[in-house]
Amino acid sequence: MKAVVLGIDDQFRITEVAEPVPGPGEVAIRVAYAGVQYGDVLVRAGHFPIPRPFVPGFEAAGLIVAVGAGVDETRIGEQVIALIGGGGYAEVVTAPAVLAINAAGVGLRDAAGFGWVAPTAYDLINSVAGVRAGESVLIHAAAGGVGSLAGQFAALAGAERIVGVVGNAGQVDYARQFGYHEVLVREEFPDALGEEKFDAILDPIGGATRVANLARLAPHGRIVVYGNIATFEPVTVSANDLLMQGQSLLTYNSNLAGQINPKRLADSAARAMTLVADGSVRIDITAEYALADVETAIAHLAGGATRGKSIVHIG
Secondary structure, eight states: OEEEEEOTTSOEEEEEOOOOOOOTTEEEEEEEEEEEOHHHHHHHTTOSOOOSSBOOOSEEEEEEEEEOTTSOGGGTTOEEEEEOSSOOSBSEEEEEGGGEEEOTTTOHHHHHHHTTHHHHHHIIIIIISOOOTTOEEEEESTTSHHHHHHHHHHHHTTOSEEEEEESSGGGHHHHGGGTOSEEEEGGGTTGGGTTOOEEEEEEOSOHHHHHHHHHTEEEEEEEEEOOOSSOOOOOOOOHHHHHHTTOEEEEOOHHHHHHHOHHHHHHHHHHHHHHHHTTSSOOOEEEEEEGGGHHHHHHHHHTTOOOSEEEEEOO
């Protein structure tokens, strides 16, 4: 079968590889579309210690064509989005059955856009930050895959005010489509907010932005860290200072969640899928690439040029 392989020379090539066979507790999926996500950027940059050659791609939408031991054979033919640890940019991929999420209600193209970003955004708002009715929420990277969904989930949770921050002025109007009451360009943050503080802040940026976010937390506010787009340099926080204001600094690692407690992640994904299927939440796919253009898709995401969600058409 054909697959995109990342070699030890950092180059992506379409290569013929052996078709994988599902092991116990796994399913094999014939991939129609694969989602492009930030894990691809991190693998390419060497931040994940994954041996190469490696087939990247962490979210694959398609039909189950075979099952391993212990998996119900009636799942063959089921339309799913698989949350996986790699292998998605290929004609066939294997996945843990528990993380092959039924996507019959949304179609394979939208299922690829759902990927990791929808359950991540759902958990950030509902499970980790615990956003409640009447609260205020600040979301960075508001025009991205997670950000465009997190704004919508925050609105569904009853947030009274939702502010987004985007990388450039060209993304402001785009982000406003997804539940945001106000959208700032990164250079305007935090000065344009005056003295405003927030009950919940989602931070995938890091560095100086993380420090500024901490200063913007309301009493009993929660900041949720789930990435380091700007820098991996650590930020030191005083637990004593947080305690004085009843504030919390929380982190979320969806990849780890998939390894440690896949059932819990699958439950969040199923709840998010229901909201997408009934139209409460919209996935916005803004770019579709061919398998030969995987490198371009990842470069666009790394460079901040991507809005919403990008996908790759496999077959």
